[in-house]
Amino acid sequence: MLPTLSVLIALVSLLLMAAVLIQNPKGGGIDPTFGGGQAQQLFGAARSSDFIEKATWVLAGALLVLCVAAVLVVGTGSAVSPADIPLQTQ
Numbered sequence: 001m002l003p004t005l006s007v008l009i010a011l012v013s014l015l016l017m018a019a020v021l022i023q024n025p026k027g028g029g030i031d032p033t034f035g036g037g038q039a040q041q042l043f044g045a046a047r048s049s050d051f052i053e054k055a056t057w058v059l060a061g062a063l064l065v066l067c068v069a070a071v072l073v074v075g076t077g078s079a080v081s082p083a084d085i086p087l088q089t090q
Contacts, residue, residue: 016059
């Protein structure tokens with residue numbers, strides 16, 4: 001289960017980086033460097049910025065949920081008292 005969560009976390013992280021990088025830093029849709037002119041013709045300027053913003057929020061939420069799920073799967077481990085830990089000898 002943990003390897004699957006790790007792969008999903010990596011995939012969502014990459015998609016989130018891509019969503020952040022293609023946004024126009026001054027608002028107004030997709031950055032023209034990454035083909036923003038094509039997307040604005042397809043969606044319109046307002047709809048393309050709404051889509052990218054919603055995708056960013058959804059991916060950020062998914063990353064948060066996946067990270068919390070990974071922590072719950074790993075857990076804190078078994079309760080080991082300090083007396084149970086073997087000491088190293090020289």
